[in-house]
Amino acid sequence: MTMVGAFFDDLLDRTVVLGYSRLGLAVRQQLWRAPELPAGALVGRTVLVTGANSGIGKAIATELAMLGATVLMTVRDRARGEAARHHVLTVAPAADVAVEVCDVSHLAGVRSFAADLLSRHSRLDAVIHNAGVMPEQRTESAEGHELSLATHVLGPVLLTELLRPALTPAARVVLMSSGGMYTQAIPVDDIEYRRGHYRGATAYARSKRIQVALTPLLARRWPELMVAAMHPGWADTPGVAQSLPGFRRVTRPILRTSEQAADTAVWLTATNPPPESGRFWHDRRIRPTHYLPTAHDDDAQVRQVWQYCAAAIGV
Incomplete structure (x- = not known):
């Protein structure tokens, strides 16, 4: 450029x-x-995508399949996953696409899922952590963690840790963050969002801020992998329609399609050589992690949040 x-x-x-x-x-x-990603760029590679039954996740799975990847569409509900798989196969009839079931907010379930997956797959080339939630009221996971934190941070980190034996050198790990994280600082003193009036959008943005803050640390922890956080821009997805109807009503004419929102995640997975690890991306370019002075964090705060998360998942 x-x-x-x-x-x-x-x-x-x-x-x-x-x-x-x-x-x-x-x-x-x-x-x-x-240049566009070449046809067959992912032939011979296996990619796991969470939250793949709709919206951006389904679009990512579709694009990966079209590039030749074996795609593991990981969902909470098998029936919805099979419907999404059928859609992918209508676009890429020769694709190798399977449905896997895992609720990434349920840490015990993540452990069982990872063990089962490793028994069936000795090689993984990428994991795209796309699964997302935005509950209206404060909700806890099976282990008692605030649901956004469990879904966007704890589950993805634990799943990656457990799948490392199968992840190939320079395998890609992509965390689907959000531009909303720019509005939030790391909630060091209230990681589980127990204080004050709970707002789903705030919980979502807080957990996405934690994702981005931890990305450089995770890149150092997993030096053999390429770790990236990214945000997709504003997209017209089922999740936005359900959780942010007012926002969607106002912005719908300019919202991205799910396919447009999926672009950077697919590019990070398929481009060669591997992009720089530990960075935050949007529209195929490294972006600042902070714009607002009130949202800045320091190394000590990041370490404190990591220590909490590591203890929560037992690593």
Whole structure:
């Protein structure tokens, strides 16, 4: 990207509305000047995608299948997973696509799932942690953790830890974050969101901030892997329609499609050489992790949150 292109790209990012919408993606695609991912880019590779039954997750699974990957569509509900698999196969009839069942918020279930998966798959080339929740009221997982934290942080970290024996050198680990994380600081003193009035959108953004804050630490912990957090922009997905109907009503004309929102996750998984590990991405480019002074964190805070999460998952 040229210096002028980078300037306009940064400007889009700071405007938020333009940068996160389909308009921003359209402009950036003109700036990339990069070749499309080659056909067959993922032939021979196996990729696990959580939350793959709808929205961005289903779009990611579809794109990966079209690139030749064996795709493990990991969902909570098998029937919905099979329906999503049928959709993928209508687009990529020759694809190797399987449905796996795991609730990533349930840590004991994650352990059982990982053990079973390792007994059947000796090689994994990427894990895309896309599963997401935004409960209206404070809800706890089976182990008593706030549900957004369990789904977006604890479960994904534990699952990756357990799958490391099968992950190939330079395998990709992608955490689906959110631009909403820019509004939140690390909740060091209230990681489980027990204080104050609970808001699902705030819990979601807090957990996504934790994802991004932990990404460099996880990259150091898993040096053999490429670890990335990314955000997809604003997308018109079933999750947004259900959890943020007012936002969707106002922004729907400029929201990205699920396929557009899936682009960077697919690119991080398929591009070669592997992108730099430990970074935060949006629209195929490394982005700042902070814009607001009130949301800045330091190494001590990140270590404190990591120590809590590590103890919670038992690593």
